[in-house]
């Protein structure tokens with residue numbers, strides 16, 4: 150039981166909450182129930198139907214309304230005396246500057262993306278306000294305390310290398326369902342329905358192996374004159390599951406130590422290809438967009454159970470039917486489609502195509518539900534984990550506002566018993582003296598100074614890698630680049646011209662050993678890039694053609710992580726497919742998990758790696774790019 154002084158401290162503490170989603174709803178409720186009374190919350194989002202299963206402050210009638218506002222109103226109903234200010238806004242907006250943050254005793258994050266977390270981290274470091282960071286992935290969760298100079302900041306340890314698969318595995322030698330799902334999204338789906346002419350790496354590599362004349366091969370995915378949709382679908386089927394697999398069988402070396410795949414041809418799989426099902430009548434009152442999106446091959450074929458694993462014939466029928474439906478019902482979208490996990494027909498196409506490939510290669514097939522989860526990188530959120538983590542955050546916030554700094558802890562919620570425990574807490578780690586965000590460690594940028602432009606450095610490194618929002622670039626005594634509404638036209642023109650300049654072509658050339666300073670006044674973040682000139686880059690492994698290196702110890706792939714990001718398991722090193730969505734989910738967990746994990750491993754002598762935990766409950770997705778970047 151807290152003393153009167155502690156209860157008073159809790160009452161007057163000013164708390165900023167960022168994010169009013171899964172963790173945020175739990176957090177706001179637990180805060181007010183624990184006596185906190187002065188709270189501001191920021192969330193940029195509106196409520197969606199898919200939030201309702203776990204964001205319990207929201208009801209169906211609130212769909213479309215601001216999360217922050219509705220959360221505030223819901224909590225005021227049972228704690229009318231609380232003072233809650235809701236901001237329906239992005240935390241990166243300039244109004245939430247360092248002075249804004251300084252008004253708070255503590256900041257609590259319930260976010261779902263690394264960029265926003267990094268931004269809040271910098272604001273809190275600059276304002277000198279303690280931050281309690283949190284994250285959950287399925288059954289696994291974590292709450293971490295970050296205090297400048299005392300503990301790690303959110304960015305003290307970099308995220309692990311993202312999940313990757315070698316090209317050869319995807320195009321020729323898949324061995325897991327995920328390989329076939331990546332293939333289905335990136336090859337047949339992208340080729341048949343995606344952006345016209347936008348070849349990707351996988352695509353080019355598969356075409357490399359083709360022996361037919363280029364002209365014929367590059368057009369195989371186009372509908373021929375007088376070809377019916379079903380005839381087209383059958384031809385595509387034979388090409389991708391029959392002919393292409395037969396081609397890879399000719400590469401004898403590949404199969405020395407592997408099971409040989411079996412090509413599939415439509416005549417053998419479905420000797421009597423049935424007539425396409427009759428078109429369903431359009432639903433009264435549905436608008437055209439909704440109606441198009443609800444077109445479903447599986448429903449047309451009576452395959453309504455999304456947990457059912459389809460047979461070979463069922464997969465073949467869904468494949469043919471989904472191709473037919475795209476051609477007949479969604480023709481206007483063909484040529485511009487991107488895979489979207491919420492697009493029923495796209496998921497059906499990808500599920501059936503990946504399952505057919507699974508069957509060819511002797512891999513376990515997946516239900517539509519499971520394939521959708523893998524294809525959309527869906528990690529199913531669990532309301533209980535959010536509630537537990539929200540409790541952990543409030544415990545730490547309480548210690549901070551009551552001055553019990555020596556009692557602060559990092560907490561985990563585990564999926565499996567570890568030393569007979571599901572909940573763990575340890576002392577937070579001290580700051581990483583080599584962190585470029587909270588210390589002055591130098592950063593090195595390896596770049597071809599005779600080719601790269603300042604704009605490329607800004608885009609690929611300063612914004613993407615360093616998460617700087619409004620960069621100012623200083624070199625010697627000159628400002629080379631700046632952003633902001635207050636720039637006059639001349640300045641804008643001059644900075645745009647500088648962005649287009651190659652580094653070595655500035656009046657004082659930027660070359661080997663030059664020092665370029667980056668400053669973001671919004672984040673009160675600054676760092677110096679030590680330029681290292683380098684001519685040669687590996688286009689596949691270093692696709693940015695520039696590499697940022699700090700003294701931050703690199704996290705080895707497979708090193709124990711809460712999310713178990715693992716290194717590519719094949720020997721082939723000729724390609725890396727990075728799944729941004731997986732990376733993002735992983736990074737969230739990993740970044741917050743790592744520091745403490747190391748410490749805990751030291752304590753219990755466990756240096757082994759933990760494996761990925763794939764939860765099975767309620768669906769939520771905190772990233773939905775669904776797009777796999779090819780590096």
Ligand SMILES: Nc1ncnc2c1ncn2[C@@H]1O[C@H](COP(=O)(O)OP(=O)(O)OP(=O)(O)O)[C@@H](O)[C@H]1O
Nearest residue numbers: 168170171192193194239240260261265769770771
């Ligand atoms: N830059 C940002 N500024 C303000 N709020 C943010 C920002 N980035 C993320 N958020 C909010 O953080 C919350 C994270 O909640 P959660 O992880 O439950 O995601 P969700 O979007 O509600 O759910 P799902 O993505 O699973 O449908 C979201 O409500 C989101 O709007």
Ligand SMILES: [Zn+2]
Nearest residue numbers: 302305584587
């Ligand atoms: Zn740091």
